[in-house]
Amino acid sequence: MKIIKDLLTINEYSRPGLKLNKVQGVVVHWVANPNTSAKANRNFFENRRNGKSGYGSAHYIIDLDGSVILAIPPEEVAYHVGAKSYRSEAIKRLGTYPNGNTLGIECTHVDWNGKMTPETYETLVLLCADLCKKYNLNPLTDLYRHYDITGKLCHKWFVDHPTEWETFKQKVKEQMGGNMDKIAANKEQVKFNLLGKNYSFEGLIKDGKTYVTARDLLEVLGFTVGWEAQSKTVIVKKKD
């Protein structure tokens, strides 16, 4: 995934330079202008600084070719979901000013239905997976369409095709799972001889690496294995 830093100049209308609070969601948009490039949309945001075309911007803009322009640093506020009123469900989850704790991604598209190129779609999956990992977000609950927050018909493709939206979130989840999901799907018995004793564990041998669970291996070596969910840490102790 290619991300090109092409930041807007700080200005009242599209890059206020305010610090973003803790990121609690990622909002997906369409640019609502078929076959325009990420660069053209970035420049549209930039030109808002003269005050003649209102407020609005986003952090990321995905091009038709799948490359990404970073227009606003992810530590700063962008004006992508501001509205006079918000859906009550969104207020419950994000508070009364969602611009203050969400990142915005604009997607280019090829027609007025909002259909994206395969390259744009693929990058959207990768970018959302990266951001969910970085900010510890759940792709099934913390990814939003602009529509989910304000009711605006945006990203139109995903509003008109709600099952595509569900599929998309699942793809982000799979992307975050990376190899581990594939391992679970292809598991086999892996034989070990540990200090002279034979064992067989469910696992996988792939690309010169042997995968088994830490629990299986450590428990037969005489340790107890626990899991601390909050810090996502495996806790290994000697058996009493």
Ligand SMILES: [Zn+2]
């Ligand atoms: Zn939008």
